[in-house]
Amino acid sequence: MIDFINFYFLPGLVLGSIYALGAMGVSLLFGILRFAHFAHGDLMSFGAYIALSMVSIFHVSPFFAIPASILGSSLLAILIDKVCYKPFRKSQTVVLVISSLGVSLMLRSFIQLTWGVSLEVYEIGVIKDAITFGGNFRISENHLVIIIGTFSLIYLTHIFLAKTKLGKAMRAMSDDQDLALITGINTERVIQATWIVGGSLAAVAGVFLGSDTQLNPRMGWDQLLPLFAAAILGGIGRPYGAIAGAMVIGMAEEISSFPFFGTEPLLSPAYKTGVAFFIMVIMLIVRPTGLFKGRSF
Amino acid sequence: MKKKIHKLVVENIVSGYGDMDILKGVSINISQEEIVVIIGPNGAGKSTLMKSIFGLIPIKEGNIYFDEEEITNLDTQSIVKKGISYVPQVKNIFPNLTVQENLEMGAYLRKDNYLETMNDVFKLYPDLVEKRNQIAGQLSGGQQQMVAIGRALMIQPEFILLDEPTAGLSPKMYNDTFESIQKIKTLGVGVIMVEQNAKRALQISDRGCVLVSGENKLTASGQSLLMNENITNLFLGGNE
Numbered sequence: 001m002i003d004f005i006n007f008y009f010l011p012g013l014v015l016g017s018i019y020a021l022g023a024m025g026v027s028l029l030f031g032i033l034r035f036a037h038f039a040h041g042d043l044m045s046f047g048a049y050i051a052l053s054m055v056s057i058f059h060v061s062p063f064f065a066i067p068a069s070i071l072g073s074s075l076l077a078i079l080i081d082k083v084c085y086k087p088f089r090k091s092q093t094v095v096l097v098i099s100s101l102g103v104s105l106m107l108r109s110f111i112q113l114t115w116g117v118s119l120e121v122y123e124i125g126v127i128k129d130a131i132t133f134g135g136n137f138r139i140s141e142n143h144l145v146i147i148i149g150t151f152s153l154i155y156l157t158h159i160f161l162a163k164t165k166l167g168k169a170m171r172a173m174s175d176d177q178d179l180a181l182i183t184g185i186n187t188e189r190v191i192q193a194t195w196i197v198g199g200s201l202a203a204v205a206g207v208f209l210g211s212d213t214q215l216n217p218r219m220g221w222d223q224l225l226p227l228f229a230a231a232i233l234g235g236i237g238r239p240y241g242a243i244a245g246a247m248v249i250g251m252a253e254e255i256s257s258f259p260f261f262g263t264e265p266l267l268s269p270a271y272k273t274g275v276a277f278f279i280m281v282i283m284l285i286v287r288p289t290g291l292f293k294g295r296s297f
Numbered sequence: 298m299k300k301k302i303h304k305l306v307v308e309n310i311v312s313g314y315g316d317m318d319i320l321k322g323v324s325i326n327i328s329q330e331e332i333v334v335i336i337g338p339n340g341a342g343k344s345t346l347m348k349s350i351f352g353l354i355p356i357k358e359g360n361i362y363f364d365e366e367e368i369t370n371l372d373t374q375s376i377v378k379k380g381i382s383y384v385p386q387v388k389n390i391f392p393n394l395t396v397q398e399n400l401e402m403g404a405y406l407r408k409d410n411y412l413e414t415m416n417d418v419f420k421l422y423p424d425l426v427e428k429r430n431q432i433a434g435q436l437s438g439g440q441q442q443m444v445a446i447g448r449a450l451m452i453q454p455e456f457i458l459l460d461e462p463t464a465g466l467s468p469k470m471y472n473d474t475f476e477s478i479q480k481i482k483t484l485g486v487g488v489i490m491v492e493q494n495a496k497r498a499l500q501i502s503d504r505g506c507v508l509v510s511g512e513n514k515l516t517a518s519g520q521s522l523l524m525n526e527n528i529t530n531l532f533l534g535g536n537e
Contacts, residue, residue: 165405168394172402175391182351182385184377184406184452 002136008258009251014143014212016250017150021205022223023230023242024157025198031174031237032194033085035096040202040227042107045220047073047203048210049115055122062122062211063145069203077199078192104221111217120215146208153204154243157197161239166193174237225273226253229280235290244291249276303364303455304328305350305381305487310359310369312349313511319345321511322359325489327504329455332478332488334519336495337508343491344386346508347458350489351383352376378406380455386464386491389445392434396425399433399444403451411451417484418447421477439470443477450481457481459490475501499523 022044029037047069054065084103088095130138161167166189173180173190180187202220209219230249234241253272257265267275283290306326313319319342327333335343348354350361352373361369363379371379382403391399400418404411419426422443428436433444442462449457462478463471471494479501482488492498499505502519515522 165401168398168401169405172391172394172398175393176388179385179388179391180402181373182353182377182383183402183448184374185402186374 004258006136006138008255010139010143012251012254013247014146014250015254016247017146018205018208018212019223019226019230019246019250020243021150021153021201021208022227023234023246024154024239025201025205026227027231027234027237027239027242028170028174028194029198030231031239032170032191033096035093035100036228037198038097038100038224039080039104039107040198041220041222041224042104042111043073043077043199043202043220044206044209044223045111045215045217046076046107046206047199048206048215048219049111050203051207051210052115052120052122052215062207063149066204066207069207070200073203073206074196074199077195077202081191081195108217108221115215115217117217122211122215142211146212149204149208153201157201157239160197166190170194170197222273225280226250226276229276229283232280232290233283235292238290238292241290241292249279252276252279302329303380303487304362305456305489306362307346307350308360308362310346310349310356310361312345312354312356312359314354318357319511320349323508323511323513324359325506325513325516327456327487327489329485329487330482331503332482332490332501334495334498334502334505335489335491335508336498336505336522337514340510341508342511343508344460345511347383347460347489347491351381351458374406377452380452381458382449382452382454382456383458384445384449384460384462386460390433390441390448392432394433395430396433396436396444397429399448400451403448406452414451414453418450421450421480422447437470439466439473442466442470442474446474446477446481450484450486454486456487456489459488461491461493463492463494496523 022040026037026040029040050069050072051062051065054060054068055062058065080103084099085096088099130140131144132138161171169180169185169190170193172183173185173187177187180190206220209223213219226246226249230246231242233245233248234243253275256267256272256275257269260266304326308324309322310320310324311318311322323342323346325333325335335346337343345354349356352371356370359369360367363381368376368379391402394402397415400415401411404414419429424440425443425447428440433441436444446457446459446462459478463474466474475497478488478490490498495505499519499522504516505519505522506516507514507522515525517525
């Protein structure tokens with residue numbers, strides 16, 4: 001039981017947290033702009049690499065570099081929107097999807113050109129003591145920061161969406177674009193705000209992912225499948241659903257290799273990524289609108 | 298009380314989608330504290346007229362003036378800022394926002410305190426008070442219509458455009474809606490409405506405008522339209 005919590009449940013929660021930050025952005029952006037943003041993973045990578053530069057220049061913990069990552073990724077997101085998505089606002093969705101695929105390739109190449117193609121880590125050879133609680137439960141400092149950080153950000157995003165004028169306008173626009181325009185809501189400003197929120201969450205997810213494993217130019221792209229699986233599971237366009245979906249996917253990926261029967265893992269850890277895909281396919285067959293009735297257009 | 302009585306003047310506008318003109322020269326005018334009802338058969342261009350005034354469909358010819366200022370083809374946000382609001386026939390609320398949030402969105406462009414206006418809306422529609430924190434999409438059709446009109450009132454408009462506000466309502470809700478529209482008029486707002494139940498609408502209107510195939514056939518006081526045999530035979534199902 002203790003092994004289950006220490007080696008499967010807590011890592012699942014960590015993975016779910018990272019997915020949640022990314023999937024919330026994907027879901028918010030889908031609600032406002034009505035297209036699947038395929039460059040979201042690479043926005044995560046970009047945030048992670050900004051932090052890498054900060055770490056190597058100022059020798060700080062990657063977590064202290066998060067503000068710089070947030071700034072970098074949000075500004076980049078706004079710029080990308082202006083150049084690559086805004087001209088296609090009135091076009092068919094597929095045009096925007098393809099455009100975002102192109103953006104993702106450009107971002108990845110940019111990262112490869114700037115930071116190189118090899119694996120990088122934030123801190124070399126530092127093995128921190130795990131924090132022990134209740135006798136046998138252990139959690140690494142990194143993981144604790146990731147989990148607490150994620151839940152704080154989820155709370156902040158919730159406050160933003162539920163209490164602020166701009167956040168409410170975002171939900172209103174996600175509900176009905178035409179009515180938002182008729183009401184006098186400045187829709188371009190709402191779109192910009194959505195990129196800032198989505199870009200910031202992606203940046204933090206990238207730094208968390210980098211600190212949990214290592215950095216490589218494909219790191220964000222590789223998260224795309226679980227991110228979309230989480231967003232679809234929660235009902236696309238519903239940021240709160242995406243959080244639940246992300247936790248389910250993260251947990252399922254980790255727990256799938258727990259030796260439920262005998263001593264062999266139920267599923268070889270090599271198949272972890274397949275789990276997200278499997279859940280997504282099942283969900284699309286059984287309940288295509290997601291757990292929390294997503295949007296249909 | 299407002300000092301100046303504002304006027305909205307629509308002069309000979311031609312508009313439509315693409316190459317097709319739906320309105321072929323329509324004129325109406327309205328002052329604050331007036332109700333103008335637009336009646337006419339299906340496809341006459343009633344909804345198109347509303348959307349054209351509100352800047353949602355490009356106007357090819359003709360002009361619209363708010364007092365002396367021309368507002369033809371102004372962007373929607375600027376038209377809302379001028380003090381004109383619009384309630385579409387369908388999809389006129391934010392279904393996943395609460396009643397109160399819907400009203401707050403109506404005041405989006407206001408920089409001042411809008412709580413008093415919100416209280417006025419709740420006075421107009423007391424049913425909404427206890428539902429204020431409920432998700433608007435879960436309300437009954439009639440209550441959703443109240444939210445829709447309430448949202449449009451939040452900007453404190455000089456003019457409000459209502460597109461078939463009673464469509465699909467129960468008889469009781471239907472009466473309540475007509476009553477509330479009369480109250481809106483006394484608040485100093487000019488109401489332009491499209492209504493399928495022309496008879497009832499003309500009774501509360503100051504003027505009626507008959508639209509046929511994108512042209513004004515007749516504009517006259519509500520009473521005289523009700524007395525006009527041609528009109529009653531054509532659109533009002535005859536005199537019983």
